Amino acid sequence: MVGRLQRREFFAFCVRVDKTFNRKGIATMKRRSFLNLAGATAVGLGFPMMARAQQAKRFDGITLRTNGYGGESTRVFREFVIKPLREETGLNVEIQDGSASGAMTQVLASPNNPPFDFVMGDSPNLPALIKAGLLAPVTVEQIPNIAKIRPSAREFGEFGVPYLTNAVVLTYNEKHVQTPLKSYKDLARPDLRDSIGMLSPENTGGILTLLGLAAAYGATLDNMTPVFDALRAMKGNIASATSSSVSLVQQLEQEEVVAGPIFDGRVNNMRAKGLPMRKVIPDEGIFALYNTLSPLKTSKHLDAVYAYINRVLTDEVLTELMKAYRYAPVTDVPISADVAQEITINAETVNLLKPVDWTKVASMQGALIEQFKKALQ
């Protein structure tokens, strides 16, 4: 019954289509004319689509490998850099999370066949890579958005592309510390006995802390003795010195320690969680480093690496990275009011930023670590 009904309906539909075609003259079209029309339609519709497809898949089949810091940073890169690039160009990027120094070690251990196409590292990581001749120079012709970077941020000239600034500031828990901290010298205050947590110089933040202490105690890179003397004197105040920012944050959150120098973004994160942490720019000024992206010479897909870095330097991505950590950007990207008030380095404070000779620091990092540990032992 149903089958008969469907056949009848199908017949009626065919009749209607036949009538429609006859009205428009299509049914009476000659075979040659039909083929010409079909061919022209295919050319008209198909070619632009094919061209578009070819243009959109410029890096189709290419996979780049890099290291990452993990957490929010990797999330922003995945969501706002890798995903759009994959959709636009077919480029695939794999991020291997871990410490930057660990990634650098992997690259230095196998310079001819490193596991990455480009590396994400901090300013102190770059001198060793430059010295080993592993980095590919980058120019504005290759990465147009480099033009937006403030010239002072390009610490290593044609090597490494900075995108964010991380500053070390002083922080303290308002609940436990009644007198605000103002200077690195305050870390030695008697009321802070067994209360200070800090980063050791294995961490780049620890190096910046030593530089801050050097400014406070009149030391220079050529003579750091006053810093280690001061550390020895304030040893009773330093409850812990860790090489991990995450570990220091955990100690501050658990009130295991209540004050110390730490990266500004970490303080911002703790404040965002509602912890009573105050952020102080020390009297000695701001010691900061840049997060950089550096293409490796050995990469077979440098064009793709440049496209990736160019994408990172867009206002959209830098804004998202700022939102995540409240770290200052290296370009003049517009900053919303709520984000701006949390950012340490801005138009008013940029003059407090102290220059750092990272090549010299890198050459003496081993000695700094050794002296630091001896001072705290």
Next chain:
Amino acid sequence: MHKSGLRFGVTAAIPLVFLMVFLVAPIVLVFRSSLSDPAASGAGVSLFQYIRFFSDSYYLSVLADTVLFGLITALLSIVIGFPIGYSLARLPPKQRRWRLLLVIIPLSLSLVVIVFGWLVLLGRGGLLNDVLLWLSLIDRPQRFLFTRGALLAVLLQEFLPFMILSVMSVVSQIDPVLEHASASLRADRYTTFRKVILPMAAPGIVSGATLVFILAVSSFITPEIIGGNKIQMLGSTIYAQVLTVLDWPFAASMSFVLLAITLLVVALTNRVFKPLLSVGVNRAN
């Protein structure tokens, strides 16, 4: 005979080649690196890195601390691990299964997770302080983290299962009839333990203690996080030299010092406990 000999040779050659490539060759390369001469850009042969290590009191104190932590951890693991391993071995298999699971589960967890768990537990606002406050044993939160005691406790917790499993595997092979026989000869529990159980379980105790010692002296994450950089062990010092300072020859020399110390302790242990071990083996046979 000839064919089976050939088959045996081929079968043995595979793991031998594997060991040569992935164990012996890297060790040789690391050793070569430890002898590199900084004056000749690493090309020559020199004892510079070893002299640097042994002439600095800081590194010697780190080495002493490392060996001390290893020995104390091993000794404590015997004291705590032996009774547990023994009782597990004497339990019926059905009852043993679940208890054994509790011993093995910590081994399946990442060391980093365990260490961060301890941070929460031993913190000023942590469980231990809460319990002690609740029991009125302390009037305000105390610092337990970043102390030698805390480091020892964490190292012990991490490596205790190795001792328990080692003791259990040996004790389970000792026939309980021997203990009954000792009792029937009017030996009290202590004498039975001293004269029968301990000598026969000695191989398990020594191998367990050796394992715990080796694992403890090569720790680097635990001293780094729980010690808070105030307590240094050689493992974390080597880690920093490799990953941060990038001074691989010095790290290599420290690795070989650690290896030498470990082998020395193992050799001494075997020498000291040789009579006990041979008694244990003979009685088991």
